[in-house]
Amino acid sequence: MNTSNRVCALLGIEYPIVQAGMVWCSGWELASAVSNAGGLGVLGAGSMYPEVLREHIAKVKAAAPGKPFAVNVPLLYPAVEEHMASIVELGVPIVFTSAGNPRTWTQHLHDHGIVVIHVVSSVKFALKAQDAGVDAVVAEGFEAGGHNGREETTTMCLVPSVADACEVPVIAAGGLHDGRSILAAMMLGAEGVQLGSRFVATPESSAHQAFKSAVLDAGEGSTSLELKDVTPVRLLHNPFAQEVMKAQQSGATPEELRALLGRGRAKKGMFEGDLNEGELEIGQIASMLHDLEPAGDLVRRLVTECRELGGPGLGGRFDF
Amino acid sequence: MNTSNRVCALLGIEYPIVQAGMVWCSGWELASAVSNAGGLGVLGAGSMYPEVLREHIAKVKAAAPGKPFAVNVPLLYPAVEEHMASIVELGVPIVFTSAGNPRTWTQHLHDHGIVVIHVVSSVKFALKAQDAGVDAVVAEGFEAGGHNGREETTTMCLVPSVADACEVPVIAAGGLHDGRSILAAMMLGAEGVQLGSRFVATPESSAHQAFKSAVLDAGEGSTSLELKDVTPVRLLHNPFAQEVMKAQQSGATPEELRALLGRGRAKKGMFEGDLNEGELEIGQIASMLHDLEPAGDLVRRLVTECRELGGPGLGGRFDF
Numbered sequence: 189m190n191t192s193n194r195v196c197a198l199l200g201i202e203y204p205i206v207q208a209g210m211v212w213c214s215g216w217e218l219a220s221a222v223s224n225a226g227g228l229g230v231l232g233a234g235s236m237y238p239e240v241l242r243e244h245i246a247k248v249k250a251a252a253p254g255k256p257f258a259v260n261v262p263l264l265y266p267a268v269e270e271h272m273a274s275i276v277e278l279g280v281p282i283v284f285t286s287a288g289n290p291r292t293w294t295q296h297l298h299d300h301g302i303v304v305i306h307v308v309s310s311v312k313f314a315l316k317a318q319d320a321g322v323d324a325v326v327a328e329g330f331e332a333g334g335h336n337g338r339e340e341t342t343t344m345c346l347v348p349s350v351a352d353a354c355e356v357p358v359i360a361a362g363g364l365h366d367g368r369s370i371l372a373a374m375m376l377g378a379e380g381v382q383l384g385s386r387f388v389a390t391p392e393s394s395a396h397q398a399f400k401s402a403v404l405d406a407g408e409g410s411t412s413l414e415l416k417d418v419t420p421v422r423l424l425h426n427p428f429a430q431e432v433m434k435a436q437q438s439g440a441t442p443e444e445l446r447a448l449l450g451r452g453r454a455k456k457g458m459f460e461g462d463l464n465e466g467e468l469e470i471g472q473i474a475s476m477l478h479d480l481e482p483a484g485d486l487v488r489r490l491v492t493e494c495r496e497l498g499g500p501g502l503g504g505r506f507d508f
Numbered sequence: 509m510n511t512s513n514r515v516c517a518l519l520g521i522e523y524p525i526v527q528a529g530m531v532w533c534s535g536w537e538l539a540s541a542v543s544n545a546g547g548l549g550v551l552g553a554g555s556m557y558p559e560v561l562r563e564h565i566a567k568v569k570a571a572a573p574g575k576p577f578a579v580n581v582p583l584l585y586p587a588v589e590e591h592m593a594s595i596v597e598l599g600v601p602i603v604f605t606s607a608g609n610p611r612t613w614t615q616h617l618h619d620h621g622i623v624v625i626h627v628v629s630s631v632k633f634a635l636k637a638q639d640a641g642v643d644a645v646v647a648e649g650f651e652a653g654g655h656n657g658r659e660e661t662t663t664m665c666l667v668p669s670v671a672d673a674c675e676v677p678v679i680a681a682g683g684l685h686d687g688r689s690i691l692a693a694m695m696l697g698a699e700g701v702q703l704g705s706r707f708v709a710t711p712e713s714s715a716h717q718a719f720k721s722a723v724l725d726a727g728e729g730s731t732s733l734e735l736k737d738v739t740p741v742r743l744l745h746n747p748f749a750q751e752v753m754k755a756q757q758s759g760a761t762p763e764e765l766r767a768l769l770g771r772g773r774a775k776k777g778m779f780e781g782d783l784n785e786g787e788l789e790i791g792q793i794a795s796m797l798h799d800l801e802p803a804g805d806l807v808r809r810l811v812t813e814c815r816e817l818g819g820p821g822l823g824g825r826f827d828f
Contacts, residue, residue: 243589289626312728330662331663331664341651341728341729342649342650342664342682344692345651348688352796361792369696372696373664376687376692402594438759472661473664
């Protein structure tokens with residue numbers, strides 16, 4: 189392992205490439221494929237019942253023996269206490285937290301030797317996370333899929349701002365999908381990268397085939413950040429998203445929007461493949477994805493592209 | 509001059525750094541300072557009467573003798589015919605066009621030996637510009653200040669998409685302000701960069717001092733893309749912008765928004781320094797600007813940062 193890269197050293201991985209822990213898309217098959225290829229596979233616990241998460245933790249450990257992996261826990265998730273208990277009990281080495289106060293769980297996880305990384309969309313929250321003692325932050329830009337910040341700060345603006353403000357390593361997210369964009373993020377000050385949409389478009393992701401096809405068909409302008417007055421989320425433009433946009437344009441209240449959103453929309457769309465009624469979360473970069481690629485091949489291709497593009501002149505951060 | 513960079517070769521400049529031609533901010537003082545330092549200075553003709561543009565062209569030629577410079581002409585500007593006549597008559601070597609059909613003027617300008625570059629916010633319009641015969645395109649992301657695309661595609665997603673789709677050189681814009689971001693944009697496939705907000709924050713820009721101070725005071729989330737149903741524009745959040753956002757939230761029609769916008773708001777804000785009633789156009793990256801820097805020093809610092817960061821391993825595009 190190359191220890192000149194702080195993200196590799198912190199996470200015990202070969203390449204500073206993290207697969208985002210995404211609701212309905214990232215179970216044990218995807219996470220183990222990524223971890224086996226030298227990146228970091230992450231289970232998305234935000235869409236899992238406690239017993240489902242326990243099953244996925246056991247399966248990823250069996251499928252990628254001895255390899256680091258992580259669990260992403262949205263801190264506003266109702267079963268967060270049960271998830272954290274499973275994580276400690278089953279020896280998960282790394283946790284990504286998001287959507288909540290990083291102070292609540294960081295010390296507890298550290299007490300059990302678990303690395304903690306918090307996902308942020310602003311310098312303000314990055315500093316708050318650092319103050320809470322997290323080991324690194326993911327700085328996720330406006331172009332990223334799913335839940336997102338109100339400031340709408342893009343990856344190009346967010347990553348250098350957070351890198352300048354924080355001492356902990358910064359993992360960039362939002363708009364990253366190939367060697368070019370990974371090196372660009374690192375040039376901006378990131379020491380690692382997190383890719384979400386690109387890993388949705390793999391055979392191993394648990395996204396429904398119909399959703400994967402919709403992702404590959406997406407063009408420019410096919411996604412937008414919606415529900416800003418409720419919880420900002422980047423959606424693929426299907427009939428449900430159109431309905432949301434229409435309601436917003438006619439001045440719907442947050443309560444009316446919450447009623448329209450209802451419950452179970454994300455599962456219906458991303459996991460069950462209902463492209464009309466379901467909520468489809470994906471990043472802007474979907475417009476550049478044109479095929480499914482096995483997750484392990486993808487990690488290896490990204491590393492090769494980075495090495496070819498970066499060359500030896502870029503200093504220690506790129507020597508992976 | 510280094511001709512391994514296509515943008516340097518096309519424009520006859522030392523460094524592939526373009527100062528954006530911005531309304532009310534970029535007159536002859538700024539443009540000549542940038543051109544004298546080896547970048548490309550650009551006059552923003554969108555806020556100039558025909559006789560004012562002629563005066564600025566004469567002054568930039570006198571202040572930067574023998575150096576390339578350009579004029580930015582928004583094609584929807586009422587006096588576009590008079591502007592184009594002045595440009596031909598006074599021997600302007602390079603024109604940036606935006607906000608209109610690139611087919612209308614490109615051949616005419618080429619017939620007079622003038623290089624034509626069109627500003628785009630999508631692959632669709634980049635291909636349309638290339639088909640119209642332009643010599644290069646500026647790919648401007650969502651984070652950029654001022655007028656912007658409806659697709660909201662960020663620089664991180666837009667630049668590689670346009671670079672993959674087009675054969676003409678791509679100049680990246682949006683969120684760029686230092687050596688890191690310039691190299692990141694080039695890593696994404698750009699062969700040149702255009703910086704706007706960073707050049708507003710110079711002593712030479714013709715922005716009002718009060719506007720410059722407001723730019724330096726901006727924090728994260730201080731700008732947003734508004735008036736999407738009229739003409740999308742990124743605004744600094746002053747009382748006028750707050751009024752626009754409130755009107756939009758309560759479902760104002762495009763006609764009502766146009767009435768609220770009225771006429772002369774941009775001049776009032778950016779040139780006359782009315783921070784309450786004026787329209788203030790600036791990019792997201794304003795949050796990272798903390799001081800005014802003379803434009804020539806700025807160009808030289810950017811080049812130094814690029815050289816230090818890039819090193820020899822990055823191939824010909826970075827050898828400037």
